[in-house]
Amino acid sequence: MISDTIVLVVDGKKRRVRRGQSVLEAARDCGIEIPTLCYHEALEPVGACRLCVVDVTSAGRTRVMASCVTPAEDGMIVGTNTPRIVETRKMIVMLLLARCPTIEIVKRLAREMGVKANPFPKGDETCFLCGMCVRACAEIVGVGAIGIAYRGPKSEVQPPFGQESNVCIGCGTCTTICPARTFDLAKVFSRRSMHQVRGVQEIIRCTVCEDHYTGT
């Protein structure tokens, strides 16, 4: 019978964890924190931000892997803070900080990783393209009103063709889940239609908490 636990070596210590988890989940179970920006318990992991990289040794090969999308396997050796991993994460944070210099969560990560001077020129983006809003809308709300348009550095979260969405239900999950707290629902939708029951209503942004709600 297959045992429902496996043994990993994480940062030099043998750990027994539940089978069927990702390396990230297994590490968090052991109380080891790995930084993430695009990971959310409620969403399918996509391995996009690459902050959660760890050194994984299996079958004699050591590779840098995104822990959120790497299944933990019996006998795997995981290094979550080797010099290579520390340097890699630091570079990724510097790249994100250059893109979004005003975003609190990025600034905090940069501080935690000891980033002092950033060699890259500052940009003025407020979105670091973690894609959580897009995934939440598709996976949790089941609507899929937004997607990532264009590609490469020009990528941008948008409703199709940049037009106001006619499938968005104005639930605001996208704004709530946004780790940068900058997603603007008004870009997607300005009026909410509740199955024609109560007619069309305006979406209003709370001046205190900045979340959206349906006006009456």
Next chain:
Amino acid sequence: MSVGNETTHRKVTVCFGTACVAGGAREVLDALRREASRSGAGLEITVARGKCGASCDLAPVVTVEPGGAVYGRVKPSDAGEIVKHLVGGKVVRRLAVSSRPGLDSLPVLADIGFFKNQVLIAMRNRGRIDAESLDDYIANDGYLALAKALTEMTPEQVLGEVKQSGLRGRGGAGFPTGVKWEICRNSPGPDGKYVICNADEGDPGAFMDRSLLESDPHAVLEGMALGARAIGADCGYVYVREEYPLACERVIKAIEVARDCGLLGKNIMSTDFSFDIHVVRGAGAFVCGEETALMASIEGKEGRPRPRPPFPAQKGLWGKPTNINNVETWANVAPIVLRGGAWYASLGTAKSKGTKVFSLVGKVKNTGLIEVEMGTTLRQIVYDIGGGVLKDKKLKAVQTGGPSGGCIPADLIDLPVDYEELSKAGSIMGSGGLIVMDEETCMVDVAHYFVSFLEEESCGKCTPCREGITRMREILGRIVKGEGKRGDIELLQDLGKVIKDASLCGLGATSPNPVLTTLKYFRDEYEAHIFRKRCPAKVCKALIVYRVVAEKCTGCQRCVKACPVQAIVGPRSQPHNLDPAKCIKCGACYEVCKFDAIAGDAIYVE
């Protein structure tokens, strides 16, 4: 090629690949047909469209049988003389492609360096068949391997031959094809499995997949049918980019013809094997050549890679086990099944078996597609097949593996080309792009060019590739403009390492290669740009200055006439003046200044 009646039968074949069609092959074919019916009395002359010979430099190419004479750069007005050759046997020396100038004998294909040093397996029907004729393909052992596989072999045996052959994926990564098939075969697929042909070739300067699909589509289809048989798939897709109209047209036509003849569809060759192929046209995103992005694109989603595992062989297209191979890989399958895996494995090097098709381009005399045994040295490729560097200039580097490949310096010219050796040199096999660079190529400019391409084509999903490549391009852009600063080289190296290690897909992970290899082999050029503000190859405009060398200038005024901005003035017979404030550094004066033996020296570049 065998021709029916040797005494009265003649055959003229006009290549119908993209380059030849663009060069006027249709008009040449029409002219030859008209001329043959007018003055070919008493002879049975066949004028046919031929498979691409891939010697694109010579387009349009005409081959004459018997004799195998090859004519290059043929015009419709040459038809009369060519038909005279058919009638009277007199060779049109003016048009003959000769590798031995001055020699009397007429060179045939087997004499010409470009052709004689090649080993043709994937391109086995090169120049021999009409791409749109199933009969031609069958006459050259086409679909024989499929017949053998369906009637004399079990699917396991087909798989066994491919495994034994040592064939590795020709699309770039070089994963053993047989192993890939086996994983897919062993994956449970109660709802069916897929095979996919990846024809989303997007490397600048590479066209082997296009040429294979255009000139021998059945070779690819037969390979896919064999793969489907071995794996247990019943449905296949050819994912081909829309920018290849001729390839799209021919592969669609070939599928229809094969279906009509019972070579695709239900109960192929009256056996219990059923398999059909559909064509999906890609919209031309480079990243869709990455297999998970390609599958997303077929499913109608955004073409972005996803992390693996699960591998396509376990969970691929629409969640079913899927096997994806590149065009060239598929084209190698039928000969392997027909002649045996051991035969294929006898070619090549210890770990890289068989042959590889390269698109040989850049500053080389003979450009085109070449197929050579693995382990052939770069020297043989550039000099024996390529005929040497254009204008006999000095070789500087050979760039392999497409935009995310690397530049191999001229010192390593004796490097045997296979997966391992290229990777040791810091480059990759990629899909087989091979760009020859001469001494007038600036390596920093080359790195800037490729990184700009990769920035444009990055899907933007993961941080290292999206942000990192952009930053690399910015730094390189500064360096070529003369704004490089201390620390740039180290920053490029650090960035390169992180992008390589941490990117999500293979395209991201290989994207720093052009920078890292040029830094490894041509660091002095970077330093010249950054610290001395000079471009040694005299390419980067911001870093070069043109001036007239008064002692050498004879005052011929050629440069005065050539200058588009009137920056050069001066009376005849007296040294001219070049106003650096007006000069736009187009180099036109430098090009035209060759008055006498001091050629090119009177206008000086520094």
